[in-house]
Amino acid sequence: MRILEIREAIVPISSPIRNAYIDFSKMTASVVAVITDQVRDGRPVVGYGFNSNGRYAASGLLNERFLPRLREAAPETLLADDGFIDPAKVWDALMANEKPGGHGERSVAVGVIDMAVWDAVAKARGVPLWRHLADAHGDGTADENVFVYAAGGYYHPGKDDRQLQEEMRRYLGMGYEVVKMKIGGASLDEDLRRIEAVLAVVGEGRRLAVDANGRFDLETALAYAGALRPYELFWYEEAGDPLDYALQAELPKVYPHPMATGENLFSHQDARNLARYGGMRPDRDWLQFDCALSYGLVEYLRTLKAIAGEGFGNRNCIPHGGHQLSLNIAAGLKLGGNESYPEVFAPFGGFADGVRIENGRVGLPDAPGVGFELKGKLIAAMREATGT
Known part of the structure; x- marks a missing residue:
């Protein structure tokens, strides 16, 4: 070859x-x-x-x-x-x-x-990539379907709470059981109002994750942690700068519920440092390393080994990015799930055309490679851009 x-x-x-x-x-x-x-x-x-x-x-x-x-x-x-x-x-x-x-x-x-x-x-x-990964780098078996959550809830000019609620209803209607929204781009009081508007739609905290995109200093991160605690959310994501392990390590002292971070760490060394020094808890927290941003799948295999040495397993990982490569990895290497972007970052986000989300999980088609050819608008865009 x-x-x-x-x-x-x-x-x-x-x-x-x-x-x-x-x-x-x-x-x-x-x-x-x-x-x-x-x-x-x-x-x-x-x-x-x-x-x-x-x-x-x-x-x-x-x-x-x-x-x-x-x-x-x-x-x-x-x-x-x-x-x-x-x-x-x-x-x-x-x-x-x-x-x-x-x-x-x-x-x-x-x-x-x-x-x-x-x-x-x-x-x-x-062979599908998920099958190749299971055979060459896993235990020979793959997950038949993968947990996925719907990432959205962005700030948008003119977007009010009603429109935010309508967005989340659409995700539930698509078959997702967990949704994610952005926080930190408004005041704490405004964000709490937005969170409660979404909770009125999804029903309970374990069906909602929130993401601060690394915005907070320690004081603000702790203030949000205290305010978010009663909601018992699916997770509280990336409160502070991704390399501020000391800030992250302070949060579990006041926040007992699941947290998530790691999408902006780009090497197995940084992933290992997060596991060692970031106060993350293997029994409840989530690691979000995105292979497409962090030297690819070759490095991601090293990352999984590095965090295993610190007590974390593959099931602790739900990659950022919402793309088909991470979905293949999640199935073939038995991760905890995968992100999904139902309404943004088209055509790169999302999965194969016609694949249904059922009970918050998605199956994988039996197509060779990553499966790009089964996502019509994406393969057309990539072929047009590269002249292939």
């Missing part, structure tokens, strides 16, 4: 929404197509990758450093013993001559390529 060509493009995923920290009016994403010498069903095997929302396109890094390294690598150095491309060897080629640390935007660039390589390899093998 050989890589014949690699193409990169930038696509917009802009939206007039905001969370507590940023607005998404100028958001972009990178798309990569890895064209191989394999042919299945009369078509060349092409692997696709893109970066999750919340980070901009990494075109400069891709074209200046990482794609040239992959193009220059001797083809035989990228192969496993069975002749298929080895994503770990590709990863090593991408990271040649990179110093340790600096887990910023380069982790996004590598993650985009890594996604495309895994997609291509699973397609060439003729």
Whole structure:
């Protein structure tokens, strides 16, 4: 198996929404197509990758450093013993001559390529990625369906409590049992009013998660923790800066209910530090590392090993991003679930067309690779952007 060509493009995923920290009016994403010498069903095997929302396109890094390294690598150095491309060897080629640390935007660039390589390899093998992961990196069995929650509840110009409630009703009508909303972009009193409006729709706290997107200092994070405590929410997410482990470690002292964080940590070293020093509790808390932002699935496998050494298991992980790659990982490696974006970040968010959410869970189609071809608008956008 050989890589014949690699193409990169930038696509917009802009939206007039905001969370507590940023607005998404100028958001972009990178798309990569890895064209191989394999042919299945009369078509060349092409692997696709893109970066999750919340980070901009990494075109400069891709074209200046990482794609040239992959193009220059001797083809035989990228192969496993069975002749298929080895994503770990590709990863090593991408990271040649990179110093340790600096887990910023380069982790996004590598993650985009890594996604495309895994997609291509699973397609060439003729199996869904979740099946390949279960066999090659799991226990040989996969979850038949995966818990998913509906992420929304963004701040939007002119959006009032009634419209917020209508949004959450739509998610429940789609089959979700847990929904998530943004906090921290308004005053505490206003956010509490918004939370109570949503609770009036979903019925109880265990069906609502809230996300502050790292906005709070310690004093504010503790104030919110005290105010949120009576609601017994599904989780209280990313109260402070993602690298402020000391702040995170203070919250369990006053907040006994589940918390979640980790979507903005981009390496297995940072994940391990969160597990060691962030006060996270394996019996109730959630880790949200997103492989598409953090050097890809090769690194995510290292992350799972790193947190296991600190007492956390795969079931503690519900990845950020709401994309099909994480859904495959969640099924094949038996994670705790996956995020979902029913109404934002189209066409990259969401799952295969026609897949139903039932009782808050989603099944996976039996299609080779990640399954992009079963999501019509997404595969059309990626093919158009990359000319494939």
